[in-house]
Each structure stands twice: as C-alpha cells, then as structure tokens.
Amino acid sequence: MTSEPTADRAESDTVATASGSPGRWDAIKDRWRAFREGIAARPILNAGYRVAVGVIGGLVLIVGIVTIPYPGPGWALVFAGFGILATEFMWAHHTLTWVRGKYRIVMDWYTSRGWVIKTLGAVATFALVVVTLWLLGTYSMVGGWIGVDWPWLRSPLMS
Numbered sequence: 001m002t003s004e005p006t007a008d009r010a011e012s013d014t015v016a017t018a019s020g021s022p023g024r025w026d027a028i029k030d031r032w033r034a035f036r037e038g039i040a041a042r043p044i045l046n047a048g049y050r051v052a053v054g055v056i057g058g059l060v061l062i063v064g065i066v067t068i069p070y071p072g073p074g075w076a077l078v079f080a081g082f083g084i085l086a087t088e089f090m091w092a093h094h095t096l097t098w099v100r101g102k103y104r105i106v107m108d109w110y111t112s113r114g115w116v117i118k119t120l121g122a123v124a125t126f127a128l129v130v131v132t133l134w135l136l137g138t139y140s141m142v143g144g145w146i147g148v149d150w151p152w153l154r155s156p157l158m159s
Contacts, residue, residue: 050088057084057092069128075103 040046061081068074085092110121137158143149
C-alpha cells in the first residue's frame with residue numbers, strides 16, 4: 001500500500017503540511033489500513049480480530065444503553081459502541097447512521113419545545129433513574145449500610 005492520498009478520500013482527510021506532504025492524520029490512517037490488511041490476509045487471525053471487535057463494541061454499546069437515563073456519557077457510549085462495531089460490520093455502520101439521524105431529530109424536537117415539555121422530560125428521566133435504582137436493589141443495600149431495613153426499600157427482583 002502506498003502512502004499517497006487517493007482521489008476518493010474526503011478533502012478533510014488529505015490535510016497537507018506546509019511542505020505539501022501528507023499530514024499526520026493521513027500517515028496514521030495509512031498505517032492503520034496496512035495493519036488491517038495484514039490481519040485480513042490471515043483468515044484465522046481476521047476471524048479472531050472481528051470477534052474481539054464485536055465483543056468490545058458490544059460491551060461498550062450495552063453499557064451505553066444501560067447508562068442512557070443516568071447523568072454521564074450514556075449516548076456517547078452508545079455511539080462509541082456502534083462506532084467500534086462499524087469498523088468491522090456494515091450493519092453496525094448503517095445502524096450508527098440511522099441512530100445518529102434519529103437522535104438528532106428527537107433532540108431538535110425536544111430542544112424546540114417549551115418549558116412544560118422539558119420539565120416533563122426531566123421528571124420522566126428522574127423517575128426512570130429512581131425506579132431503576134430501586135429495581136437493582138440500591139436502596140436496600142444503602143439502607144443496610146446505615147441500619148435501615150424498611151420493606152419498601154427491597155427490590156422485587158432481588159428478593
């Protein structure tokens with residue numbers, strides 16, 4: 001593989017330095033392509049690599065889905081998980097594009113609404129967090145730490 005920029009690359013990928021040579025990002029991408037082609041040339045290694053990418057991407061995606069309603073990087077982890085999977089699986093690339101588009105539509109709609117809808121969204125998110133923590137047994141666990149054993153703190157799933 002040559003390190004010369006190809007005609008099908010996006011203009012942002014062919015950033016040149018002052019001397020006119022390919023930029024650092026091009027060199028990194030070229031090295032990555034060469035590395036990936038070396039793995040792809042070995043069927044067993046390629047299968048193992050794809051399984052590893054699938055497992056890692058799947059775990060990141062699952063953690064992201066679980067953490068969506070909580071403060072923190074829930075949606076970022078969902079997109080990161082799909083991004084990892086999209087490096088090897090075309091279905092994940094299509095799904096990532098679709099999810100990103102739907103996310104933008106929903107967020108545009110939500111941010112264009114008044115304070116009533118935004119307040120309802122915040123209350124619904126808060127209720128989802130409270131119920132999830134209760135179902136996971138968090139309240140009974142913390143209650144046990146401080147010596148409180150009220151029956152309503154116990155999760156119906158953790159009995």
